Amino acid sequence: MEGKKIRNMEEFASVSGISRPTLSKYFNDPTSVRDSTRKRIEAAVEQYDYRPNLYAMNQNRRLTKNIGIVVPYLADPFFAEIARTLEDHVLRTGYRPVLLGSHGRPELEIENLENLRLIKPAGVLLAPLGRVSDREQIEAFCKEVPTVLFDANIDGVGEAFVGSNNDQSIGLIVDYLCRTGEPPAFFEMETPTNPNAYKRRTAYLAAMERLDHKPLLIQAPGEGWEFEEIGFQEGSRLVRDKTLPTDTILCSNDRLAIGFLSAAYEAGLRVGLGPGCALRVAGHDDHPFSRYTCPTLTTVSQDYEAIAKKSAETLLQLIEAGSPADSREETLFEGRLIMRGSA
Amino acid sequence: MEGKKIRNMEEFASVSGISRPTLSKYFNDPTSVRDSTRKRIEAAVEQYDYRPNLYAMNQNRRLTKNIGIVVPYLADPFFAEIARTLEDHVLRTGYRPVLLGSHGRPELEIENLENLRLIKPAGVLLAPLGRVSDREQIEAFCKEVPTVLFDANIDGVGEAFVGSNNDQSIGLIVDYLCRTGEPPAFFEMETPTNPNAYKRRTAYLAAMERLDHKPLLIQAPGEGWEFEEIGFQEGSRLVRDKTLPTDTILCSNDRLAIGFLSAAYEAGLRVGLGPGCALRVAGHDDHPFSRYTCPTLTTVSQDYEAIAKKSAETLLQLIEAGSPADSREETLFEGRLIMRGSA
DNA sequence: TTTATATTTTTACGCGCGTAAAGTTTTATA
DNA sequence: TATAAAACTTTACGCGCGTAAAAATATAAA
Structure with a gap:
């Protein structure tokens, strides 16, 4: 740090020996000035610890960064x-x-x-x-x-x-589930908040039709973004009332599945594929937590x-x-x- | 919307019939002008859909909002x-x-x-x-x-x-765990990334001493913010090697506990308090997901x-x-x- | 080295608003 | 209705930088 602080681009121009318009150009796009000058500017920036005023910069630019x-x-x-x-x-x-x-x-x-x-x-x-x-x-x-x-x-x-591609991903998991056990019912929210929910429902219906299975929709009541809670509540109710239409549940997203799994666990229902398992549950998204559910959640990943x-x-x-x-x-x-x- | 758009405060001043300095004062702090003028300004803002330029505002103010x-x-x-x-x-x-x-x-x-x-x-x-x-x-x-x-x-x-207050909250759960079963071992990361980890460890040691129990620290290797994974790995290892020093584990935070619970589940260990349970696990934070773990996680809430x-x-x-x-x-x-x- | 071209410097103005100072109008209080 | 205080208007300048235009200089090509 060289003595006192630079207050504006004018001052920085005089101490660095580079004209203000050139500096202005540099700060807007470092590649727009000659290599040699860029290096000089960068050295001076380092030496004097100068950063242009963001507000003044952006005020006059038609486009900011x-x-x-x-x-x-x-x-x-x-x-x-x-x-x-x-x-x-x-x-x-x-x-x-x-x-x-x-x-x-x-x-x-x-x-x-x-x-x-x-x-x-x-x-x-x-x-x-x-x-x-x-x-x-x-x-x-x-x-x-x-x-x-x-x-x-x-x-x-x-x-x-x-x-x-919800069609592809839902198709993928429906195929898998049908291939390895009972065709899945689709578990979703009655009035979904999740943006992709309708696409996924449609994709599920199409996939089931393609495989000649009767689609089964389970629609949980509830609004908002507390998906786990909604999955848990409706899951608990389904298990308690024994109204599950099949032993395989495909959830519209992983957060619903997390709630559903929790409900199944609380009810003492064993989830998984092996013998002795009462239920299969799958999700969609490969949510960061889906590998730590009990059991770990079979799902379709999105390519973040x-x-x-x-x-x-x-x-x-x-x-x-x-x-x-x-x-x-x-x-x-x-x-x-x-x-x-x-x- | 009245005809063409207002481009700046000057224009807005002339169409609204209020001087620019007064407008400036208003936009800086609406309560700083007389009630009657505030209402006039607000009506005009509504009518002409004018919003001052953020950059120009902030450039000249010493402090922004x-x-x-x-x-x-x-x-x-x-x-x-x-x-x-x-x-x-x-x-x-x-x-x-x-x-x-x-x-x-x-x-x-x-x-x-x-x-x-x-x-x-x-x-x-x-x-x-x-x-x-x-x-x-x-x-x-x-x-x-x-x-x-x-x-x-x-x-x-x-x-x-x-x-x-980590002393209080850790004390609380240590008390509870000791009262209802074996004294807990403390499960944490070897080199914790979580900011409060050291405070919690110290609080645990103090609480155990106060209750005349021998403290037991379990320190999981691993770095970064993938707490669930670290809890899972070390949990799996402990269960596999049968080196758990007690049947009660207090985790430094809920995310570690979530991983640990997952490991216990995978290993077929029943977690909970009732008879037939091999392990008790508790966390800290009341993490949003802690009510959907299997079993649901006993923890201490932070007052967000x-x-x-x-x-x-x-x-x-x-x-x-x-x-x-x-x-x-x-x-x-x-x-x-x-x-x-x-x- | 000469010449054409690319960069930079100089000069000058503008952006939209903050704000100080002095004068004017409105409001509160009696 | 008079009077003081509060709020507002007018005027004027400054903030820190973008950017256009013309002149000066550096670089690359011949």
Whole structure:
């Protein structure tokens, strides 16, 4: 640290011997100046510990280096994990991730987008709440800010969509379950909050039809994001009333399955495939906790890493192109069967 | 929406018939203007859909309305939950929460603080990584920005600390376990990443001494934040080698316990209190998932809501006072025993 | 070395808002 | 209705940086 602190770019220009416009250019994009000057600037930055004022920078730029990341529910480990991965990718490309969770509330989702608009982000990665999202407002937002949707699609909204192929992944696990035992019933929420729920239900119905089995839907009452609790309550009720239509349950997502497994355990029902097991339970997502349930949860993984990578890359291409995509690309990644103890 | 869009406060002043300085005052603090003018402004804001430019606002203010919230690991539901609660409290008081996770990495923790400094926050709520935190850098930061530590204390750093009383909570569960069965062994990580781990170990040793029992420490190898995996691995090993020193295990936190329970289940060991149970397992934190383990996890709750409320309130008082606290207040909330199936 | 080209410097203005100072109007209190 | 206090308006300047344009310089190609 060399003497007193630099207060602004003007001062930094004089002590570093580089003109302010060049410095400005450098801070906007380090590769836009000659190699030799870049090195001089970097040395001076190091020496004087100078960082430009973010607010003044962003005020005058038409586009900032901010990229918004909005997920429906940060307390859900699935979204926390994918958000973390996205942050990494965004940082690596020299942008600043701004992470926002919607806490499951559509108003907050819109408020998040409005707050993002205030910070003039270069682009936004949005996993919408789904069914309850305010489509109109989101659509309006996407017209102003380059946005890539991930996890949950809203038809025609945003420049692109990246997610999982629910048809394939549900098909995969239905096939597996049918091959190794009774055809599964599908366990879901009556009015699902989970964005992909309807897709999965449809995929289940299609898969069962394809295999010539009669589909069985079990719909648990309850709202909100306490999936485990909902799975637990309805699971307990089904077991208590002995109204389970089959011995194989495919849950719409792992969190429901976690609750269901807990209910089965409490009821003394042995879950798994071996002899002596009363029930098979499978999930979907390969939730971080699914390998520690009792028994460990058989499920289909979503390719977090691939989804995050593709979303970030697509958005950056869009930003650097500087123009809307000519067509709305939808990328679906395939799920992998994760065979564990529960089915 | 009245015709064309307002581009700046100047324009908004002319269409609304209120002078710019007054508008500026209003946007900085709505209660600082007369009631009648506030209503006029609010009507105009509504009518013209005007919002001041955040960057221009913050550039000239010495203090922004931003409050940083930094937690060690966002993918840990415990921190996700407390972060969510903090966000709520901050929003309610008219500030803007800026949420950052350190992904368990000390460099990232420091980088988060540096990025926060760039946005000139009014204050920061920081749950440090603990042992691995760069104390010196954090201390330097706290001297520049009013900071309240929560969850994990760093002696003398920050204006205040809010957390749980580990002595009390560990004492509580040790008492309970001793009263209802064999004295517990303490299960923890060899080199704990969890910020409160050492406090809890010390509290365990003290409690056992007080009750005239010989303390038993079990230290699992492994690093990082994959606590469940570490609990699972070491749990499996202990059961396989039959080296468990007692039938009662108190885990340093619920995530370790979740892994341990999974190991016990896989090994066919029945966990719980009744006859026919080979093992009792207890945790600490009342982790969101602890009520869905098999069996459900007996644990000590941390008072999330109280910790969040007190932290936010303390910081806001500090900010509004505009001066450092005359003494560093430490507030500890007591844990409650949550009796479930596992012990 | 000369010449064409790419970078940098100089100069100058603008962004949208904070805020101080002095003058004017409104409101509260009597 | 007079009077003091509070709130507002007018005027003016500054914040730290983006960026355009013209001139000066460095680099690469011939």
